[in-house]
Amino acid sequence: MKKDLLIIDNITKRFGGLLANQNISFSIDEGEIIGLIGPNGAGKSTLFNCISCYYNSNSGKILFNGTDISRKTPEAICQMGIGRTFQLVRIFKEMTVLENIMIGAFLKHAKQGDATAKAEETANLFGFTEKLSLEAGSLTISDQKRLEVARAFATEPKILLLDEMMAGLNIQEVRETTDLILKLRGMGLTLVLVEHVMEGIMPIANRVIVLDYGLKIAEGTPEEVVNNEKVIEAYFGKKYHAKRRGNTAPLQ
Amino acid sequence: MKKGLIALIIFLGALVAFPLIFQDPFPRHTLIMIMLYAAMGIGWNIIGGYTGQVSFGNAAFFGVGAYATAIMLVNFGITPWLGMLVGCVFSVALAIIVGYPCFRLQGHYFAIATIAVGEIMLLVFTNWEYAGAAVGIYMPILPESFMNFEFHTSKLPYYYIILVIFVAAIGVCWFFERSRLGYYCRAIKEDPDGARSLGINIQRYKMIAFSISAIITSICGTFYAQYVLYIHPTSTMDLMMSIQLCIICLIGGLGKLYGPVIGAFVFIPLTELTRVYLGSEGQGVDLMIYSMLIIILAIWRPQGLWAIFTKGTAK
Ligand SMILES: Nc1ncnc2c1ncn2[C@@H]1O[C@H](COP(=O)(O)OP(=O)(O)OP(=O)(O)O)[C@@H](O)[C@H]1O
Ligand SMILES: [Mg+2]
Numbered sequence: 001m002k003k004d005l006l007i008i009d010n011i012t013k014r015f016g017g018l019l020a021n022q023n024i025s026f027s028i029d030e031g032e033i034i035g036l037i038g039p040n041g042a043g044k045s046t047l048f049n050c051i052s053c054y055y056n057s058n059s060g061k062i063l064f065n066g067t068d069i070s071r072k073t074p075e076a077i078c079q080m081g082i083g084r085t086f087q088l089v090r091i092f093k094e095m096t097v098l099e100n101i102m103i104g105a106f107l108k109h110a111k112q113g114d115a116t117a118k119a120e121e122t123a124n125l126f127g128f129t130e131k132l133s134l135e136a137g138s139l140t141i142s143d144q145k146r147l148e149v150a151r152a153f154a155t156e157p158k159i160l161l162l163d164e165m166m167a168g169l170n171i172q173e174v175r176e177t178t179d180l181i182l183k184l185r186g187m188g189l190t191l192v193l194v195e196h197v198m199e200g201i202m203p204i205a206n207r208v209i210v211l212d213y214g215l216k217i218a219e220g221t222p223e224e225v226v227n228n229e230k231v232i233e234a235y236f237g238k239k240y241h242a243k244r245r246g247n248t249a250p251l252q
Numbered sequence: 253m254k255k256g257l258i259a260l261i262i263f264l265g266a267l268v269a270f271p272l273i274f275q276d277p278f279p280r281h282t283l284i285m286i287m288l289y290a291a292m293g294i295g296w297n298i299i300g301g302y303t304g305q306v307s308f309g310n311a312a313f314f315g316v317g318a319y320a321t322a323i324m325l326v327n328f329g330i331t332p333w334l335g336m337l338v339g340c341v342f343s344v345a346l347a348i349i350v351g352y353p354c355f356r357l358q359g360h361y362f363a364i365a366t367i368a369v370g371e372i373m374l375l376v377f378t379n380w381e382y383a384g385a386a387v388g389i390y391m392p393i394l395p396e397s398f399m400n401f402e403f404h405t406s407k408l409p410y411y412y413i414i415l416v417i418f419v420a421a422i423g424v425c426w427f428f429e430r431s432r433l434g435y436y437c438r439a440i441k442e443d444p445d446g447a448r449s450l451g452i453n454i455q456r457y458k459m460i461a462f463s464i465s466a467i468i469t470s471i472c473g474t475f476y477a478q479y480v481l482y483i484h485p486t487s488t489m490d491l492m493m494s495i496q497l498c499i500i501c502l503i504g505g506l507g508k509l510y511g512p513v514i515g516a517f518v519f520i521p522l523t524e525l526t527r528v529y530l531g532s533e534g535q536g537v538d539l540m541i542y543s544m545l546i547i548i549l550a551i552w553r554p555q556g557l558w559a560i561f562t563k564g565t566a567k
Contacts, residue, residue: 052449078451090446092439103439106432107451115432155451 002030004063005190006051006082006159011060011070013046013214020046021057022214030158033185034192035205035222039234042211044194045087048161052077052084064159079107083152084161087194089144091151093137097128100136100147104154119154126150126180142173146180159190166200174200198226198235210234264419271411278528280407284479286520287418288472289500293512294421295468296497298428301507303461304441308494309350309366312373313343313466315489317473319377322389322483332401336474343470346373347462355458358444370491377485388484391477401478410479417475421468425509428464437461438507499542503549505558514557518545 006028013021020043028034036044049055051062053072062070069077078084092100098119105118123132126146131139136147145165152160165181166174181191181204195201201208202222210218210225212234218225225231267287271280292314300306320342321335354365378386394400403409428434436457439447444454477483496519497512504515519542526538553559 054445054448073453074445074448075451075453078449084449086446086449090443090449092442092446094442095438099435099438103435103447103452104450106435110432112430112432112435115435151450 002065004028005030005065007061007063008047008051009061009063011047011050011057011062013043013050013055013057019214021050021211023060024211024214024216025060026209026216026219028159028190028192030190031185031188032190032206033181033201033204034190035198035201035208036192036194036211037196037198037201037208037225038211038217040196041213042234043214044211045163046214047211048084048163048192048194051161052082078155078157081156081158082161083155083157083159085145085148085152085163085165087163087167089141089148091136091144091148093135095136096133097136097139097147098123098132100151101128101154104151107155122150122154125183126153142169145169146177149180153184153189157189159192160184161192161194163194164196165193166195178204202226267415271408277407280411282521282524284407284411284414285524286516287414288475289496289520290513290516291414291418291421292469292472292497293500293504293516294425294509295465295472296494297501297507297512298425298437298468299458299461299465300498301501301505301511302428302434302441303437303458305355305458305462306360306363306498307366307462307465308363308491308498309370309373310465310469310497311489311491311493312346312370313469314473314476314493315373315377315485316343316346317470318477318483318488319383319389319473320470321474321477322391323383325391326389331399332474332478333399336471339470339474340467343466344463347466348459351459351462355455355462366494367491370489370494374485374489374491377489384484386485388482388487391481393481402481410475414475414479417471422509422513424464424468429509433457433460441507499546501556502546503542503557505556508556508558510561511556511558514561518557 004027008024008026011021011024012019024047036047038044046055050057050070053069053074053076057070060070061068064080064082069080092103098116101119101122102115105115105122109115109118120132123129126149128147128150131143136144139147149160149162149165165177169177178200181193185191193201193205205222207220208222208225209216210228210231217230217234218228220228270283274280292310296307296310317336317339320339321332324330324335324338325332350366350369354362357365377383383389393404394402396403396405398409436447436452439450439452440454440457447454473488476488500515500519501512502515503518504513505511522541523538530537549556
């Protein structure tokens with residue numbers, strides 16, 4: 001396992017006067033599952049967009065396998081081996097499930113036959129065997145989100161950045177999603193998961209990074225993070241935190 | 253799939269037999285125009301239908317093909333077949349010059365930019381003395397031969413030449429649909445940002461699609477110049493022609509292989525008939541009919557006439 005596969009080094013992203021990411025630094029080892037959490041507007045999606053070069057960060061570096069990728073294009077990022085999904089799904093709604101995955105598979109398989117084979121294999125892995133010829137737009141939200149991951153997976157990346165895979169899913173679907181993520185890690189992938197809600201990723205993340213108002217306020221194992229005072233404050237507010245401190249009951 | 257192939261073979265067989273049964277010039281001429289516009293429609297469909305980049309400047313490629321051929325033949329006596337090749341080279345160059353800055357524009361701005369480019373080309377050729385300016389160019393009357401691309405006694409050779417061009421255009425589009433390029437173009441149409449996240453250089457693929465579109469249209473321009481033997485700026489580069497190509501695809505089915513074929517079979521006879529029966533006073537009547545047709549289609553069958561054929565069968 002390679003250490004420091006991806007290094008985020010002092011990334012700052014401004015929107016006018018708003019600092020959406022402020023001097024964010026952390027690094028990710030190969031094979032890790034990293035949770036990136038924080039309240040609404042904390043800057044999680046912005047950081048994803050900086051890593052995948054949909055946004056140009058104002059300062060800082062992003063090193064992937066030792067090379068600075070912070071000034072590349074989104075397509076180059078994917079070609080180098082970093083796949084991503086979007087918070088609001090961006091699947092090709094008028095194409096079939098198979099075609100959606102094929103578009104990803106074409107990156108490494110130029111011939112239609114090869115891409116089809118790769119896409120079918122990927123579809124099996126993601127549980128789409130029975131739905132290959134369905135129009136993607138007709139799938140449930142949970143299927144659409146999974147399809148977006150399958151499509152990114154078909155580009156054969158080293159790292160997958162998944163933005164809010166679990167938002168809006170029911171408990172059963174959350175469980176299936178965590179199983180899927182563990183399966184992907186088992187296949188050698190490194191995963192960064194943005195989640196708004198903590199429950200989904202706490203059981204599977206190796207490390208969790210917490211953002212709030214554009215700043216990194218905590219980093220550590222899930223246990224460390226949920227007991228971190230700054231994190232509790234960010235999530236539940238100062239008042240709740242003060243009340244909790246008077247209370248001796250353990251967290252959760 | 254099998255059924256489709258049989259239908260195609262019957263259709264092509266009918267096209268081959270048609271001029272042998274109908275020997276009058278008018279039906280032959282009508283079919284020549286249908287195949288010409290169907291081929292150009294296929295060219296338009298590749299950039300406008302599949303890739304979703306609506307071009308109102310494709311007539312410029314038609315003009316470049318026609319003028320490259322005419323200028324080389326008149327001034328240097330070079331065979332139109334070479335003119336066809338040179339026309340393609342210039343058309344691709346134009347596509348790249350236009351596409352490079354314009355494909356950075358999002359949404360409808362590309363369409364607007366192509367109108368400007370088409371009009372600029374029209375203006376340039378209207379004022380360019382060397383190219384005959386507004387009067388245009390008369391081709392020299394040469395002995396009938398394939399090499400000279402001129403036939404005077406019968407339209408039959410022209411008919412079969414355009415049939416070959418038309419079938420070739422279908423073939424190109426068939427391969428396009430099944431290639432990585434075709435899939436990527438459809439992805440770009442649906443969601444450019446999503447496409448980029450899968451490693452697709454959208455700028456490059458739009459450019460390739462536009463170039464293929466330019467080549468097909470340019471070849472049609474060469475054919476037209478040799479068929480009519482007289483070209484002028486408004487007969488080869490009019491904005492109206494670009495709009496007609498768009499309408500043909502819209503009627504038949506955007507981003508569908510046979511969409512422009514069906515569109516041309518509906519559109520061109522109407523145009524030719526109004527021309528014959530209403531003369532120059534009838535100008536614009538055909539377009540009024542199309543506008544009606546598009547409105548009816550938009551309500552009744554928004555996917556275009558092609559949807560009638562696929563209705564009921566699996567996609
Ligand atoms: N393109 C943009 N232009 C201007 N401001 C933006 C843009 N994108 C994000 N922001 C702002 O930056 C801040 C961080 O937004 P971001 O989407 O990164 O948050 P997030 O942590 O993903 O939140 P959520 O959990 O709601 O998805 C917010 O205040 C947001 O309004
Ligand atoms: Mg977000």
